[in-house]
Amino acid sequence: MTREDIEFRGEGDVTLRGWFYPAQDAAGQAPVVVMAHGLSAVKEMYLDDYAAFFAEGGLNVVLYDNRNFGASDGWPRQEIDPVLQYRDYRNAITFACTRSEVDSAKIGIWGSSFSGGHVLTVASIDKRVKAAVAQVPFISGPRNVPLMLRPDVIPHVREVLDGDRANRFAGGDPATMPVVAPDPTAQAFLPSTDSYEWFTKTSAERAPNWKNEVTVRSLESLWEYDPSTYVSRIAPTPLLMIVAREDVVAPFELALEAYEQARQPKKLTIIPGGHFDAYIGETFTVTATAAREHFLEHLSV
Secondary structure (H helix, E strand, O other): OOOEEEEEEOHHHOEEEEEEEOOOOOOOOEEEEEEEOOOOOOOOOOHHHHHHHHHHOOOEEEEEOOOOOOOOOOOOOOOOOHHHHHHHHHHHHHHHHHOOOEEEEEEEEEEEOHHHHHHHHHHHHOOOEEEEEEEOOOOOHHHHHHHHOOHHHHHHHHHHHHHHHHHHHOOOOOOEEOOOOOOOOOOOOOOOHHHHHHHHHHHHHHOOOOOOOEEHHHHHHHHHOOHHHHHHHOOOOOEEEEEEOOOOOOOHHHHHHHHHHOOOOEEEEEEOOOHHHHHOHHHHHHHHHHHHHHHHHHHOO
16 A cells, blocks of 8 residues: 655644555545544554555545644644644645545545544534544543543642643643553553553554653643534534444443434444454454445545
8 A cells, every 4th residue: 555645734833744545546536534543642553554444445545643743743742732633634634635636525534532522523613524434432521531530539630730730831841641551540641451451552563653641731621622512513414423332431321422412414333342442353344344435425426
């Protein structure tokens, strides 16, 4: 599979970098899928497999690293700003439309986990998007974060966030915390055993440039972010939501509630296993095939 290194301007003049995958066997202009990864992850963490699979089916793909992570520029490094990230999706769409290979009337967006939440947001506000796929999506910070943290530690976490904000206001460097930790009771952004196993194994095998670090303010930003408020406004853009039956990272109950709020046309695919099973093995084939078929159905008309 051939691919081209690309870079383009994100929100606030930050340079974003990634890969362009041309649609295979395309006779002329073809649809495009714009995609980026989830919380702290980089494009090498299985998204190259999705991009290649989509391109083999006749879709162009723009795949890039989120600002402050991987190959993309941005400061503070390792900081997640959901608003800037979803605005970068919109800039990536604009970039895609400049490509001679792309039919700018046939744009799809794909996101997984945290970027699945961005897909819900962008699909509701950017009507250039003609098909959307949200895989194991992050739905609501105000509802998700309290499920990630034990009630007895929330007051301490708020103190840490307030202290970091005061320190940065005074000119100090951003405080950081690990994304994952071997002890699920330790302080980490994603305090679950499956998160630790997936990130450490995947980074070792596929993405040595991934760093087990995010800024403390990233947690505050995630807590504020609520893609669920956008879901009812996605229609008439066709939505596919892929939900893992045993997902505790982006709880499946929240995803199913959000799906009920979405209007037609919409489709739901439920996969076995947990949050990270979507990317690997036979389940990858299921999730990638469902997404590709959704794009081909709605971007080929």
